[in-house]
Amino acid sequence: TSAPRLALDASLAAASLVRARTPETAIAAASLASLVDRVAFSGGEEGLAVAIDAAVKALRRVAGLESISLEDEDACRVFAAPVPAGHALAALARFALPAEPEEDDAASSFQMRLVKAPTQEEFIRGRMTKNPYDSAAIEAETMRDVKNFVCASLDMHGLCDDDYGMELLVCGRIVALGLSVREAYEGVWRVHRGGAGGGIPDGGSGAPREPMDVTYRLTGLDGDATEEIVSSVALAADDDDRLEDDPEEVFRNTNLVRDCGGLEALLACAPLLSDGGARLGSNGGSVQTDLSRATTRRAETSACLLRVLSGVARVEKNRRALLELNAIPVLLAEASRLFSAEKSRENADDERARDDDAAAAAMFSDAHEWARRGKWLEAMETLVCLAHTKALRNTGLGSSPAMWNFLDNAKLHVENPGLLAAARDDASASDGFTDFVNASAEALVAAALEEAARVNPDGGSWESFGGADGSREEREASGFDWEAWEAFASRQAGDVPELGDGSAF
Structure with missing residues (x-):
């Protein structure tokens, strides 16, 4: 297990360089971090446990809870240079916590064919010639944005602020301009073209979505509208919705943090929340002289620490272990210091x-x-x-x-x-x-x-x-x-x- 630990410590040390930082050291840090990630995420639970153990060991050294002993037979092989607390916490969060939800550009991007109503060729000059259009590329979140894009493209700027001058039809139905493009696609286009089981790819497995045909026409020129108006749709719940998942399962990797002494290290880093870590390393660890570097990105470090503590506390066994470690008084003391600092600023x-x-x-x-x-x-x-x-x-x-x-x-x-x-x-x-x-x-x-x-x-x-x-x-x-x-x-x-x-x- 010393090889992944050595690689992680070396990557953290290389990423922490300031005066000696060069493009080569940045490349080396990225390569070493990629190597540790491969060990963690392709080696099964055992590989993940090794990576988390290495990250916790680094964090414990940052917090001054342990240092390398000369009698340690591995001392000559383990690289233990002091690193900023933020780097160690970020590594621990990367391995122990589920990935933060990121906006999926593919999931929010929909192809559209914008077509002029055949009966209004004489009334609307020009046509949308670059079909299909990507909703993300034209920054269209709602069907109103689509309408405004059509009006601006066809030099009908007077209709951009008029919700009653132009209608949009999908599958022969007038869609309300307040609907999102996703609602129009999933709730109107896909439903009336065969639904989820109709053979139309939805992009979930990397397959491209079929472009949605959107017909635009000027309101009233063809007489009173007789088509159905769709003002709202009910979308199926997302099976992968993180809010519906069992936190014990989502955050189960945080059990490994508890098993290797990570909870003590997190509580020892609690001063980062109130005073930027001015009291870290009080037990005489080698990180004592590196505290100023450990707090250079105080806001990011505090946010990362809060995220890890929050994730750990989602698991019942971790909560019980935190109670045994007297976590509530420790965290309340830091909260009190935060409020006192705010009061001092007001004074x-x-x-x-x-x-x-x-x-x-x-x-x-x-x-x-x-x-x-x-x-x-x-x-x-x-x-x-x-x-x-x-x-x-x-x-x-x-x-x-x-x-x-x-x-x-x-x-x-x-x-x-x-x-x-x-x-x-x-x-x-x-x-x-x-x-x-x-x-x-x-x-x-x-x-x-x-x-x-x-x-x-x-x-x-x-x-x-x-x-x-x-x-x-x-x-x-x-x-x-x-x-x-x-x-x-x-x-x-x-x-x-x-x-x-x-x-x-």
Whole structure:
């Protein structure tokens, strides 16, 4: 049994190479894996048991449950280089679990002869000249897709969205456009052409299916339709339906995993589910130094581990063995760690949000200080930085009407330096201006947040400086002249000519 084990270990090691990977090593890994597969799947139950035993041994070394001993007489012959946990799990899943159901292109592909109704030669120009058509090739899953394909091919695009403009007939019956091509073929064509026992190949044994004749015609041109309408069909249940199979039989190969100590290895790999295997190899196995490589594909490895555990648990004897190994507390502990990690991420997000709020308030205060000293260009630069930093813009302050009005004021003062003196001389504007200048930065921040909560009570992010200017109600509530601000910002970058009279503002 050491030869298959040696071949599997060598194939896993070759597939795990990183710095020394070459096309030759990839070919060698594939060839060795193919050799092990031939031993496993052509050697009967004994060959499969040998392959599963080799995969379990590799997984146990990954988990740190065993290592090669110098006293082992086979030590000089067994290749036991550490490999990523994902590779060992994938090998075990390949041998112990039934193949995952894959979409069978042949089973979903149906040949069709698309034929024009003889009575409508004068009304429908052209014909479908490439018969037979493959339903998969033309991406037709339903008869509606077939109808749309015919309409598009014959330049009748106006009928593509019209379910009542064209009819499709199979075996002299009008088939509903909502039927799948498979339902039309199996439930109408095959049934009325002789059924399953009528000598028509169904493709199940590799024989090609007989093309289905589909007649297309424009609705109403031949008078009222008198043919039977088929709106639904009842297909025979698939004898190979995996859901109807006995799980004890489908997953019987997982008994071999239990017999060679694989359940202990799977439970030892449970940390892969929560922390990517940071605690694997804690028993001193040779894989200790390879843990970072064992977690490079954490999502795929975790999914493979879950798949193997799920398959193993489908067999009653395996479930009893898992209970004896204290599997429930182990798996619940990993689930708890997963939930704790999610909670930690949520707390970290909350902390970052609080930091963003504080940063936005500090920048708003700095801008106010610059404005109080008459440094409107500096105030505007600070506010622009706040407005164009997404995390800060999404705070209540960064998207508040006060923020927009402040930007508008800063822009106006930069545009017209004489506006400050005019505001001081204007009695009607004096009170408001004095209130703004004399107010403390903290008071302004508090007032801005209060106004933001009033205008936007749900606290939704308006994304007003990210390319979308919010709804009309948001703009009206803020009083901010978005178009003028865009023109101003563009002009500052030299993209638009100078606005001479400032009438846009």
